[in-house]
Amino acid sequence: MSLKDKIKLIRTGKLSAEKNVKYFLERIKEKEKGINAFIKVSEDAVKEAKEIDKKIKKGKTGKLVGLAIAIKSNINVKGMITSCASKTLSNYISPYNATVIKRIKDEDGIIIGMVNMDEFACGSSGETSAFAPTKNPINTELIPGGSSSGSAAAVAAELCDLALGSDTGGSIRNPASHCGVIGVKPTYGLVSRYGLIDLSMSLDQIGPLSKDVYGAALMLNTIAGRDEHDPSTFNAEIPDYTKFKNERLKVGMSDDFKKLCDEKIYDEIEKKVKEACKKNNWEFVKTELEHVDLAVQAYFILCYVEFFSSTRKFDGRKYGFKIEDVCGPEVLRRIVGGSEISKAEHKGMYYRRALKAKKLITQDFDKAFKKADIIISPTVPRLPHKIGVKISAEEMYGYDALTIPANLAGICAISIPSAKINKIPVGMQIMAPSFQEARMFNAAFAIESL
Amino acid sequence: MGDNFLWRRISDEEKEDLKREAKRIMESFGKALEKVEKEVKETGLVEREEKTRKETKTELDPEFSKIFLKNAPQTEKDENGEWVKAEKGAWK
Numbered sequence: 001m002s003l004k005d006k007i008k009l010i011r012t013g014k015l016s017a018e019k020n021v022k023y024f025l026e027r028i029k030e031k032e033k034g035i036n037a038f039i040k041v042s043e044d045a046v047k048e049a050k051e052i053d054k055k056i057k058k059g060k061t062g063k064l065v066g067l068a069i070a071i072k073s074n075i076n077v078k079g080m081i082t083s084c085a086s087k088t089l090s091n092y093i094s095p096y097n098a099t100v101i102k103r104i105k106d107e108d109g110i111i112i113g114m115v116n117m118d119e120f121a122c123g124s125s126g127e128t129s130a131f132a133p134t135k136n137p138i139n140t141e142l143i144p145g146g147s148s149s150g151s152a153a154a155v156a157a158e159l160c161d162l163a164l165g166s167d168t169g170g171s172i173r174n175p176a177s178h179c180g181v182i183g184v185k186p187t188y189g190l191v192s193r194y195g196l197i198d199l200s201m202s203l204d205q206i207g208p209l210s211k212d213v214y215g216a217a218l219m220l221n222t223i224a225g226r227d228e229h230d231p232s233t234f235n236a237e238i239p240d241y242t243k244f245k246n247e248r249l250k251v252g253m254s255d256d257f258k259k260l261c262d263e264k265i266y267d268e269i270e271k272k273v274k275e276a277c278k279k280n281n282w283e284f285v286k287t288e289l290e291h292v293d294l295a296v297q298a299y300f301i302l303c304y305v306e307f308f309s310s311t312r313k314f315d316g317r318k319y320g321f322k323i324e325d326v327c328g329p330e331v332l333r334r335i336v337g338g339s340e341i342s343k344a345e346h347k348g349m350y351y352r353r354a355l356k357a358k359k360l361i362t363q364d365f366d367k368a369f370k371k372a373d374i375i376i377s378p379t380v381p382r383l384p385h386k387i388g389v390k391i392s393a394e395e396m397y398g399y400d401a402l403t404i405p406a407n408l409a410g411i412c413a414i415s416i417p418s419a420k421i422n423k424i425p426v427g428m429q430i431m432a433p434s435f436q437e438a439r440m441f442n443a444a445f446a447i448e449s450l
Numbered sequence: 451m452g453d454n455f456l457w458r459r460i461s462d463e464e465k466e467d468l469k470r471e472a473k474r475i476m477e478s479f480g481k482a483l484e485k486v487e488k489e490v491k492e493t494g495l496v497e498r499e500e501k502t503r504k505e506t507k508t509e510l511d512p513e514f515s516k517i518f519l520k521n522a523p524q525t526e527k528d529e530n531g532e533w534v535k536a537e538k539g540a541w542k
Contacts, residue, residue, distance in 0.1 A: 130457045353487065
């Protein structure tokens with residue numbers, strides 16, 4: 001059943017919110033052990049569902065009426081353990097709701113639980129969680145991708161209707177691609193970060209994961225918009241993203257992305273793009289993105305420094321434990337790396353240089369969007385590896401080579417399932433200029449409908 | 451070739467290895483970005499048009515401090531209420 005149809009059933013009383021939530025709680029009991037998507041299932045979900053059923057009877061219903069929503073464990077949900085999948089915050093009960101959570105509750109969504117992730121969002125595979133790795137529901141030997149591993153796996157395994165993740169360098173789109181679901185990284189400044197435990201504050205965005213484009217659009221409609229608590233949010237007008245329009249588009253692809261990607265994956269995506277162009281009467285154009293080969297290097301310098309800075313509050317005095325005493329290897333690598341850069345920055349060789357590369361990549365996109373309305377690439381340059389195999393840090397960081405550029409440029413991007421190679425899903429990434437989420441969704445819906 | 455990325459407790463020896471590796475990665479990434487120096491000029495500071503933004507008052511949630519104190523490793527009570535106790539006297 002599509003999400004749109006389910007909402008109709010709930011709104012008309014043909015399916016109760018309580019029954020919907022209980023269905024997922026049963027599925028979690030049955031399937032969760034083999035996947036490890038959830039860290040904590042909410043004890044209040046059924047009670048909340050009953051309250052929403054009362055509202056439905058009175059005829060007052062929000063956008064997300066009765067839907068079960070899984071939340072990444074770095075987004076504060078009042079009364080729930082918001083652990084960031086780390087021992088550091090393993091006993092931290094959130095005293096407040098993040099703005100996105102308040103907005104979901106205001107629209108009658110039900111928080112079904114807190115899901116697994118890479119520890120403090122440091123990872124692209126879902127393996128670095130201190131609560132054991134999440135497995136890919138498509139093939140449980142493989143990584144689900146990360147860092148929003150539990151969010152993508154929960155949606156793919158049908159353990160919830162929708163999920164929220166956070167995306168700093170691809171952390172929503174990467175697992176969405178590996179698990180065969182939809183994942184959206186909104187424009188920087190569209191969604192409030194208030195209540196998100198940050199990885200890299202100049203790049204982080206909260207976004208939705210869903211089985212279909214409609215669900216992702218609906219969730220973004222709910223959480224987007226100016227928030228007094230987050231001064232980086234804009235007063236942008238939020239159109240109804242679920243009203244998909246048939247637009248004539250100029251679709252760009254770039255050989256600069258091709259160079260960073262497995263050939264087979266790139267060819268599959270290009271084939272699908274050409275099919276979409278033919279069917280929708282879109283124009284296919286080649287675009288240049290000269291500096292995207294510097295994205296990984298620039299991103300990790302920015303990320304290490306900002307992460308080091310953001311973790312100074314985890315000293316174990318007010319809550320939790322001192323991070324350096326209890327964290328895993330990838331988190332520690334980033335903390336000590338960030339500390340080293342901060343010490344050496346007087347020469348301007350790292351952070352300042354990375355900011356310059358960020359600027360060049362932004363300018364590349366500005367130029368490319370003069371030729372094309374949207375730019376398409378594969379989401380991830382390679383297929384997922386088996387959980388627990390040895391891999392170098394540089395190889396791991398390379399997983400995000402095609403998603404990082406959108407974060408650095410601040411633009412919006414979506415990953416939609418597009419092909420399968422060796423029975424493994426491969427995602428297509430559609431990028432659009434800042435605040436043109438409506439156009440991005442229009443294109444995604446047209447491709448989903450092929 | 452590196453190790454796997456699974457979470458594990460880190461030994462002191464591994465901490466030193468991670469430190470060396472992080473430094474090596476950052477040096478190589480910094481070097482890879484050398485070419486941008488010629489392409490981008492230094493930019494000045496950004497001047498904000500308004501120096502302050504309007505704040506709206508939000509209602510305080512009475513449960514906030516209750517949960518906040520529950521999270522604290524140590525608290526102390528006096529006639530003014532309950533407080534988070536952090537390293538009292540530890541600097542002496």
